[in-house]
Amino acid sequence: METSEANAAWFARAKRVTPGGVNSPVRAFNGVGGTPLVVSGGKGAEVFAADGRTLTDFCCSWGAMILGHAHPEIVAAVSAQAAKGTTFGIVTENEVLFAERLCSLVPGMDKVRAVSSGTEAVMSAVRLARGATGRDLIVKFDGCYHGHSDSMLVKAGSGVLTAAGATETGGASSAGVPADFARHTVSLPYNDLTAVREFFAARGGEVAAVIVEPVAGNMGLVPPVEGFLPELRALTQAAGALLICDEVINGFRFGLSTYTARFTDVTPDLVTLGKVIGGGLPLAAVGGRADLMDLFAPDGLVYQAGTLSGNPLAVAAGLKTLEILERDDPYARMEATARVLAEGVMNVARQKGVPVRVSQFGGVFTLFCSEGPVRDLASAQRCDTALYARIFHGLYQRGLYIAPSQFECNFISAAHAPSTADAFISAFADSL
Numbered sequence: 258m259e260t261s262e263a264n265a266a267w268f269a270r271a272k273r274v275t276p277g278g279v280n281s282p283v284r285a286f287n288g289v290g291g292t293p294l295v296v297s298g299g300k301g302a303e304v305f306a307a308d309g310r311t312l313t314d315f316c317c318s319w320g321a322m323i324l325g326h327a328h329p330e331i332v333a334a335v336s337a338q339a340a341k342g343t344t345f346g347i348v349t350e351n352e353v354l355f356a357e358r359l360c361s362l363v364p365g366m367d368k369v370r371a372v373s374s375g376t377e378a379v380m381s382a383v384r385l386a387r388g389a390t391g392r393d394l395i396v397k398f399d400g401c402y403h404g405h406s407d408s409m410l411v412k413a414g415s416g417v418l419t420a421a422g423a424t425e426t427g428g429a430s431s432a433g434v435p436a437d438f439a440r441h442t443v444s445l446p447y448n449d450l451t452a453v454r455e456f457f458a459a460r461g462g463e464v465a466a467v468i469v470e471p472v473a474g475n476m477g478l479v480p481p482v483e484g485f486l487p488e489l490r491a492l493t494q495a496a497g498a499l500l501i502c503d504e505v506i507n508g509f510r511f512g513l514s515t516y517t518a519r520f521t522d523v524t525p526d527l528v529t530l531g532k533v534i535g536g537g538l539p540l541a542a543v544g545g546r547a548d549l550m551d552l553f554a555p556d557g558l559v560y561q562a563g564t565l566s567g568n569p570l571a572v573a574a575g576l577k578t579l580e581i582l583e584r585d586d587p588y589a590r591m592e593a594t595a596r597v598l599a600e601g602v603m604n605v606a607r608q609k610g611v612p613v614r615v616s617q618f619g620g621v622f623t624l625f626c627s628e629g630p631v632r633d634l635a636s637a638q639r640c641d642t643a644l645y646a647r648i649f650h651g652l653y654q655r656g657l658y659i660a661p662s663q664f665e666c667n668f669i670s671a672a673h674a675p676s677t678a679d680a681f682i683s684a685f686a687d688s689l
């Protein structure tokens with residue numbers, strides 16, 4: 258079934274006035290083909306397409322909607338704040354409460370600054386690391402995505418992997434990044450301890466920071482191998498470099514703190530948060546050791562600012578989201594649903610002889626169209642993206658919306674009923 262006329266008509270209009278018809282590339286369906294989804298709204302685990310169809314949403318705004326769409330308590334919190342004013346450009350009480358909350362929930366986070374996007378959080382963390390160490394070099398990992406600031410568009414993941422001309426131009430993943438900038442970012446294979454050790458042996462003294470997604474989520478879901486994160490901590494410490502854990506996807510997704518705090522013994526110097534903490538509004542944060550955070554202006558020499566930073570509406574949604582997550586503790590339920598889904602899909606795939614393996618951790622999963630395990634970008638890129646596109650459309654026709662790209666995560670929110678797993682498995686079997 259082709260997407261209906263209403264949907265196609267909206268997208269045609271979008272294309273006339275917006276580059277590629279979208280405000281962020283992956284929404285354009287480059288990774289799967291066909292007419293992109295246009296929605297008029299959503300409720301709980303569902304989104305409503307412009308053509309009148311209701312779809313179960315596994316994209317969940319790339320993980321931001323951990324409580325599902327239009328959660329009544331979030332709606333009430335945002336509405337109440339709107340009536341009191343939406344932005345002041347002055348310190349507000351709620352942003353103090355929000356910062357106190359984050360600092361109490363994330364070990365090692367002495368201070369935190371709010372920004373409006375994950376891109377901004379990472380950009381600020383990277384500038385802080387360079388300012389703190391007096392060094393320029395940043396080490397990242399192939400296929401990790403840290404937003405679209407110049408320094409981070411080197412062998413980047415997410416939409417970069419399915420965008421037109423997704424090639425490395427002058428050392429960067431995008432045109433418009435000066436080669437002079439790109440040479441200050443080195444990208445190494447994710448999960449490759451040997452590569453990291455060798456790099457630090459040769460150039461450790463030049464490194465301002467290593468930035469990593471503790472669980473990679475932007476080449477599809479790829480958990481860290483045993484010892485990877487502790488090794489990054491040890492090497493950066495010995496070299497006088499900082500460790501930045503980019504938890505924009507991971508943070509508060511697997512429990513009421515960062516992944517790193519809950520599942521490892523590693524304490525990073527700086528942490529970036531986004532997505533979940535904003536409750537579906539534009540809110541992100543960079544936080545960490547007080548001596549580092551104090552280097553930000555106005556007290557320090559590292560400039561960082563924002564007209565809408567700590568925006569009252571976003572902070573109201575973020576505070577309420579953290580409150581509900583603590584009260585309802587939906588994490589075990591989300592993980593159980595995702596696990597049932599992952600096992601069921603793999604059983605069906607095995608029975609039908611289709612090379613699909615599901616990477617799952619907590620309530621997050623990716624269907625990798627791959628014969629072998631995926632542990633880094635090279636193995637992710639060996640996936641059969643044509644098969645992924647066929648599976649995507651098979652599910653889409655049956656009312657299930659997964660990420661329109663092989664190289665992204667899918668999410669179970671607190672609004673997804675446990676029966677969602679069975680519905681997914683049946684639709685998957687049926688679409689094969």
Ligand SMILES: *Cc1c(COP(=O)(O)O)cnc(C)c1O
Binds near residue numbers: 319374375541
């Ligand atoms: C989504 C994401 C970003 C960028 O956040 P935006 O809010 O899209 O700018 C950065 N890092 C990671 C790990 C992400 O998943």
